[in-house]
Each structure stands twice: as structure tokens, then as C-alpha cells.
Amino acid sequence: MRRFQCQCGNHLYFDNTYCLNCHHQLGFLPDRLTVSALRQDRDGLWTALNPEAGQRRYRQCAHYEHSGVCNWMVPAEDPNPHCLxxxxxxxxxxxxxxxxxxxxxxxxxxxxxxxxxxxxxxxxxxxxxxxxxxxxxxxxxxxxxxxxxxxxxxxxxxxxxxxxxxxxxxxxxxxxxxxxxxxxxxxxxxxxxxxxxxxxxFADTGRQPTFRAVFGDERQDYGQALRQHYNQPNRYWQEQHISRYASSHPWEDWAETWAHYLHMRDALETAEGLGLVLEDEGKAVSFADRDDFQYLLNAWVKLTMAMNSMSRSMGSPDMYPFTITPTVAEKLEAVHREVHAVVTGERRPPGG
Ligand SMILES: [Zn+2]
Ligand SMILES: [Zn+2]
Ligand SMILES: [Zn+2]
CATH class of the missing domain: 3.30.413 (Sulfite Reductase Hemoprotein; domain 1)
Structure with missing residues (x-):
């Protein structure tokens, strides 16, 4: 997650609803992907004070206004009462x-x-x-x-x-x-x-062979695979999978690897937003978000070692209790390739 700052200079978290420094109501602007201080106008709408928002006007999401379980805003011209x-x-x-x-x-x-x-x-x-x-x-x-x-x-x-x-x-x-x-x-x-x-x-795309080459054949019986996993969990999963559950079926392997890819991207972005730099053999490793998977992986390994060392200093369990073996790294890279192809427009996902 990137670092957010109020127009008053205060550091803000993604979930904040009120700035304790300048006493403005806050909201997340999904169209700008940023948190902003807000000023309520006479007509009940809110003007965003964050310079990135260019004085745009918003309503509070209905779950923000009435239930307090959301802090996202809805652009004034969007008729939907709920945020994205x-x-x-x-x-x-x-x-x-x-x-x-x-x-x-x-x-x-x-x-x-x-x-x-x-x-x-x-x-x-x-x-x-x-x-x-x-x-x-x-x-x-x-x-x-x-x-x-x-x-x-x-x-x-x-x-x-x-x-x-x-x-x-x-x-x-x-x-x-x-x-x-x-x-x-x-x-x-x-x-x-x-x-x-x-x-x-992958489903109905003809691209399943690309998936199977890395994660295995998902046509094996899913119900049976899960029963097997819960009755007799795989004891030798570490080399091939990021978690024991990932070894239950290729679909779960994908979902577990996908989740780890998202953990990795988010935590690297947080480290970058904080200006964190770690040293590796005398060279500074920064965490700037890059498209190069090997760079991301290398930075991630460094960062998780630092995260776990900090956890141990506090007597807490490891923040990232996983090991990325070469096979797991290949799977993470396969997720990265898929994401990269879609976000760069190289390939359009169906329904996309
Ligand atoms: Zn403020
Ligand atoms: Zn909402
Ligand atoms: Zn699952």
C-alpha cells in the first residue's frame, strides 16, 4: 500500500476517517486511489481537499454514511449509493x-x-x-x-x-x-x-495447457482431492508448494500462489512508500515497484527476512512464515506473467 498524507501534512492510514491534526473528515477516493480530507458543502456533498483530487466533489458511500463500515467516497455524478x-x-x-x-x-x-x-x-x-x-x-x-x-x-x-x-x-x-x-x-x-x-x-480460453505446465492438471476430482487433503495431508509439500493447502489441488495451488503474489506486491509497495532501503552485500536494495519479476523476488526475500527479524525482536511469530523454493518462485513468476499480460493490455481476459 502506498503512503497517504493529509493536506495538513499528517500521515494517514488507508482506513482513517478523521484527521486528528486538522480535524477534517477523511475518505478514500477510488477514482484517485488516494485518501483525502473532505469539506462538506452546503448542498451536503463533499469537496476533496487533496491536491490530487482537483477539488472534485463526492458523496459518502451509503455504508460509510449509515453503517460506519466503509470509508470510501462515491463521485457526485455516480448515481450508485455504494462505493466501488x-x-x-x-x-x-x-x-x-x-x-x-x-x-x-x-x-x-x-x-x-x-x-x-x-x-x-x-x-x-x-x-x-x-x-x-x-x-x-x-x-x-x-x-x-x-x-x-x-x-x-x-x-x-x-x-x-x-x-x-x-x-x-x-x-x-x-x-x-x-x-x-x-x-x-x-x-x-x-x-x-x-x-x-x-x-x-484460463477457464474456457484454450489457455489451460499454459496453466497445467506449471501447476498441474486441474481436471483431477476436486472434491476427492480436498477430502484426501483433510484426511491424509501431504507431508512432503514444501519443495513444490507455498503452503500445505496449496498441495491439495492445482486450483488451490494457484489461489495460494496468487495470494502470496498479492502479499508480495502490497508489502513491497508499503516498504517503498516508507522510503525503506535495506543493504545487501554493501549495495542498497530499494523496493520500487518494478515489472521485472526477478528484481521483485530478490527484494521480497530481503524484505521478508527483515520483517521476520523484526517480529522475532518483538517476541511475535514470524510475519512471513513461508519459504520460497525455486519451484514456488516459478509459480509466482507464472502468476506475475499472467497479471503483467493483462495489465499491459498484451492479452485481454474474457469479460475484460
Ligand atoms: Zn489533516
Ligand atoms: Zn463503501
Ligand atoms: Zn481455495
Whole structure:
């Protein structure tokens, strides 16, 4: 994530809604990909004070104004009451259950970070419409009192998240039970978006052989592969996969690798925004966002070593508890190639 600054000079975070220094309301401007201080005009609209916004006028997203679970703005001329991120919602939690409000807020925060990153990278986001029924949409569901629990997953553009994942006690219990070193809401959103983009990049495109050459044959029975994974997890996954779960099926391998690619791009951009420079054998390594994958990977390895060293200094678990082997690096590079081809317009994804 890039670094944001208020017109008063104060450092701002992506989720901030109020500047403690100049006392202005804040909002994220999706059309400018920046956070801005705002001045409310007599007609109720808001003028953005950030010089990057050129005095453009906005409304607050309805979920900002009425629910407090969003901080994004909607350009005044856009008739949609919801911002670019909130309009992708297909089902929101049942707000008559008090605890759901807080959980929903956490889910929306992670979702906005995903949507920001996709917009920033330049990946096309097409919401679900009658003309594009497999467009991107989100359903936030709670487990029913009786019956089968809700599975977090992706089907035909729809990303379903079990809102229980927003409960840190439950999420940690699941993480322990599954022996996972890392489980976060943002990780879930990034992983599931990988399935969405897989459909756009490979399904019905004739390009599946490109995928299979790196990740394996996705035509193997998915249900059976997951059952096998949960009953008898693969003990020898480290050489070939970024996580144990990635070894369950080529689709999951792609989604896990995709999520890691997004972790990598975001964290490198944050390091760059902060002006962080690390030394490698006497040479400075900066984290400027580059198209060259080997450069990105090298900077990422350096940065994760620094991140983990800092975690250990604080007595916390490693911030990045993963190892990138040469095979995993090839998979990350395959994701990079796909993303690069789409964002540079070299190849148009279907529905793009
Ligand atoms: Zn300010
Ligand atoms: Zn919103
Ligand atoms: Zn998955």
C-alpha cells in the first residue's frame, strides 16, 4: 500500500476517517486511489481537499454514511449509493445479530484492501450483473443454528466468506487445528480472488495447457482431492508448494500462489512508500515497484527476512512464515506473467 498524507501534512492510514491534526473528515477516493480530507458543502456533498483530487466533489458511500463500515467516497455524478467496493456485495450479514456488525466491519476492511490493490495493479474488476452473471460478488454468511456450516470459497464469481472468520478466537482455533502458520481475513480475500481470476484467465480460453505446465492438471476430482487433503495431508509439500493447502489441488495451488503474489506486491509497495532501503552485500536494495519479476523476488526475500527479524525482536511469530523454493518462485513468476499480460493490455481476459 502506498503512503497517504493529509493536506495538513499528517500521515494517514488507508482506513482513517478523521484527521486528528486538522480535524477534517477523511475518505478514500477510488477514482484517485488516494485518501483525502473532505469539506462538506452546503448542498451536503463533499469537496476533496487533496491536491490530487482537483477539488472534485463526492458523496459518502451509503455504508460509510449509515453503517460506519466503509470509508470510501462515491463521485457526485455516480448515481450508485455504494462505493466501488460495497457495490460488489451480494449478501451482507444479518445485522439484527449485534456481534455481526463488528464482524462485518472487519470483513469490509479486508475486502477494501483487496479491491484497492486490484485497482492499483490495474486488474479488471467486473461486478456481477445480469449480463455478466459470473462477475465478481461477495456473500458474507453466518453458520446456521442447525445444519451444515458455511464454507468460505468461490463459485462462478461469487466469493463466500463465513463471517465467523472475523472472530479472532475462532480463526485462531481453526488455524491451530489445521496446523496453518498464517490465517487472516485479508489472506482469505486474496486467496478467493485468485479463484475468480483463474476463471477469467484460463477457464474456457484454450489457455489451460499454459496453466497445467506449471501447476498441474486441474481436471483431477476436486472434491476427492480436498477430502484426501483433510484426511491424509501431504507431508512432503514444501519443495513444490507455498503452503500445505496449496498441495491439495492445482486450483488451490494457484489461489495460494496468487495470494502470496498479492502479499508480495502490497508489502513491497508499503516498504517503498516508507522510503525503506535495506543493504545487501554493501549495495542498497530499494523496493520500487518494478515489472521485472526477478528484481521483485530478490527484494521480497530481503524484505521478508527483515520483517521476520523484526517480529522475532518483538517476541511475535514470524510475519512471513513461508519459504520460497525455486519451484514456488516459478509459480509466482507464472502468476506475475499472467497479471503483467493483462495489465499491459498484451492479452485481454474474457469479460475484460
Ligand atoms: Zn489533516
Ligand atoms: Zn463503501
Ligand atoms: Zn481455495
Amino acid at each position: 467496493a460495497c457495490r460488489l456485495n451480494h449478501v451482507i450479514p444479518d445485522l439484527s445479530v449485534p456481534v455481526n456488525w463488528q464482524r462485518w466491519g472487519k470483513l469490509e476492511a479486508a475486502k477494501r484492501r483487496l479491491i484497492y490493490q486490484l485497482l492499483h495493479i490495474g486488474l479488471p474488476i467486473h461486478g456481477r450483473t445480469p449480463r455478466d452473471p459470473s462477475g465478481l460478488a461477495f456473500a458474507f454468511l453466518a453458520d446456521p443454528i442447525e445444519g451444515q456450516s458455511v464454507s468460505t470459497g468461490h463459485t462462478n464469481g461469487l466469493i463466500t466468506i463465513n463471517i465467523g472468520e472475523a472472530d479472532p478466537v475462532r480463526r485462531e482455533a481453526v488455524r491451530e487445528k489445521l496446523g496453518e502458520p498464517y490465517r487472516t481475513l485479508l489472506g482469505h480475500f486474496r486467496h478467493e480472488s485468485g479463484h475468480y481470476f483463474w476463471e477469467r484467465f
